[in-house]
Amino acid sequence: MLAPVDWSKVTIAVEYGPGSGRFTFAMLERMRPGARLLAIDTGEEFVKKLRSAIADPRLIVVKGSAGDVARHLAERNLDEADLILSGLPFSTLKPGEAEAIMAETASALAPSGMFAAYQMRTVIRPLIERHLVLLRRNYEWWNIPPCHLYWATNPPR
Numbered sequence: 001m002l003a004p005v006d007w008s009k010v011t012i013a014v015e016y017g018p019g020s021g022r023f024t025f026a027m028l029e030r031m032r033p034g035a036r037l038l039a040i041d042t043g044e045e046f047v048k049k050l051r052s053a054i055a056d057p058r059l060i061v062v063k064g065s066a067g068d069v070a071r072h073l074a075e076r077n078l079d080e081a082d083l084i085l086s087g088l089p090f091s092t093l094k095p096g097e098a099e100a101i102m103a104e105t106a107s108a109l110a111p112s113g114m115f116a117a118y119q120m121r122t123v124i125r126p127l128i129e130r131h132l133v134l135l136r137r138n139y140e141w142w143n144i145p146p147c148h149l150y151w152a153t154n155p156p157r
Contacts, residue, residue, distance in 0.1 A: 083114050089120070
């Protein structure tokens, strides 16, 4: 999931739905000093756990919605994201909510930034294709359960 990312170019990263932090830890291992990772989760317990488990000054954990990513970035004086990683289950979101999150994602992503998502279903693909340019997709058999992987970027402006 993280292999296609050019970590030397990531100054601002965002993670939607970090949960217990599996990808959070992996992203911080790859990020350079001075980069920032904004982790957004709606679950209070996940937010508390991440804040207590990771004492890395590059990490900012926020309780909130991915649909407000631009506001979360602006409130912390962070520019557009070079990378947005999403584990949100788009297949379980209301269609309007999923569409709004993807539109907000496209606006919060830097022109050369990358959106990466791992999903159990393919519901996200048309959303990506409406808002971003799908660069690559794959299927990870070794994950349990297996999942679909997507990498996309903003269309040329």
